[in-house]
Amino acid sequence: MRALPELKKKLRFARSFLQNRMVHVNLQILYTCNYRCAICDFWKSSWSQKPALSAAQVGVISDKLNLLGPQIVSIGGGEPMLHPELTAIVRALARHHFPVMITNGSLVTSELARELFSAGMVEISVSVDYATPDKHDAQRGVAGAHVRAIEALQVLQANRTDSEQRVNMISVMMEDNLPEVEPLIEKCRELGITYLVTLYSHSRGSKPGRLVGADVGERLLEIKGRQRHFVALRGYLERFSEAVEKQGIGPCYAGQNLCNIDSQGDVGLCIDRLEDPVGNILTDDVFEIERHLLERHRTNPCQECWTSCRGSIEAVRHGRGKLANLIDYYQMTRPVPLKSAF
Numbered sequence: 001m002r003a004l005p006e007l008k009k010k011l012r013f014a015r016s017f018l019q020n021r022m023v024h025v026n027l028q029i030l031y032t033c034n035y036r037c038a039i040c041d042f043w044k045s046s047w048s049q050k051p052a053l054s055a056a057q058v059g060v061i062s063d064k065l066n067l068l069g070p071q072i073v074s075i076g077g078g079e080p081m082l083h084p085e086l087t088a089i090v091r092a093l094a095r096h097h098f099p100v101m102i103t104n105g106s107l108v109t110s111e112l113a114r115e116l117f118s119a120g121m122v123e124i125s126v127s128v129d130y131a132t133p134d135k136h137d138a139q140r141g142v143a144g145a146h147v148r149a150i151e152a153l154q155v156l157q158a159n160r161t162d163s164e165q166r167v168n169m170i171s172v173m174m175e176d177n178l179p180e181v182e183p184l185i186e187k188c189r190e191l192g193i194t195y196l197v198t199l200y201s202h203s204r205g206s207k208p209g210r211l212v213g214a215d216v217g218e219r220l221l222e223i224k225g226r227q228r229h230f231v232a233l234r235g236y237l238e239r240f241s242e243a244v245e246k247q248g249i250g251p252c253y254a255g256q257n258l259c260n261i262d263s264q265g266d267v268g269l270c271i272d273r274l275e276d277p278v279g280n281i282l283t284d285d286v287f288e289i290e291r292h293l294l295e296r297h298r299t300n301p302c303q304e305c306w307t308s309c310r311g312s313i314e315a316v317r318h319g320r321g322k323l324a325n326l327i328d329y330y331q332m333t334r335p336v337p338l339k340s341a342f
């Protein structure tokens with residue numbers, strides 16, 4: 001019965017994508033976090049005291065965003081699984097969009113996993129930065145974080161309710177974890193899940209000195225050539241070295257193809273530019289917001305990051321080698337039958 005609305009949603013999404021419109025929204029439903037990551041500031045009190053979005057507010061956001069077209073809505077925070085109304089939030093988003101989520105995995109249970117997938121979650125990624133447990137725990141600021149993340153991946157994979165749902169492990173590439181990538185992919189192979197990376201952004205807080213070596217792109221591409229569980233887009237990885245050398249990649253398509261909504265409903269270009277919103281989606285006209293985002297995009301000189309929220313959209317939409325990227329995109333999103341592994 002749900003097949004027809006889902007097909008309609010996908011066709012509308014494809015049309016938006018081809019028309020070069022907004023297709024990806026990062027949504028921080030709260031900033032509270034139970035971890036103390038060295039690479040992130042959101043758990044600090046200046047952020048974590050901000051109010052969370054309610055499920056009713058996310059319902060309004062979902063309906064308004066739908067006027068622009070279906071979006072991949074990446075639910076984050078803070079730790080999104082701390083939100084008491086998470087299932088209702090996913091349900092509200094799934095009415096029109098494709099909800100995905102990034103979590104540290106600490107609060108995953110079989111019941112909640114099944115509830116979230118049944119509510120329409122399309123993809124859940126668990127952050128794991130190191131194969132060496134102590135290194136991961138130190139980065140995340142919590143003993144036992146690694147063990148819980150791996151358990152969470154197992155539980156999530158076992159509780160998918162539809163073959164189109166995907167479970168990923170995702171690592172932030174920093175100065176010291178390139179040697180950890182292959183052992184992490186090996187773990188993904190064991191778990192029957194897929195592996196993604198994102199590049200560390202120094203704009204999120206003020207933490208210089210975490211950038212990888214300039215050969216990171218070549219080395220990741222070489223690993224991808226051998227490891228089919230590593231599904232990051234070639235067109236994304238190809239620009240890692242350039243991003244490291246130039247400290248970012250331009251032009252940035254935030255404001256045109258992607259944007260950010262924070263836990264007050266403020267809309268801005270991206271998660272690293274929260275202090276400068278163009279409007280509030282709960283109170284303002286969504287087409288006005290779209291117009292302001294496009295204006296901001298056209299005059300935006302920022303080229304400071306190359307994180308996966310940009311890379312996975314921009315590599316396919318604006319990158320070279322479109323066919324290779326589309327094939328990778330298919331690998332990233334193709335259905336994986338419920339009883340089998342990737």
Ligand SMILES: C[S@@+](CC[C@H](N)C(=O)[O-])C[C@H]1O[C@@H](n2cnc3c(N)ncnc32)[C@H](O)[C@@H]1O
Binds near residue numbers: 076170
């Ligand atoms: C902000 S977290 C929120 C979700 C959840 N609490 C978690 O840790 O996965 C979303 C993603 O951003 C990553 N991240 C945090 N700080 C970052 C930074 N400075 N640059 C790039 N990615 C970062 C996290 O590792 C995680 O994969």
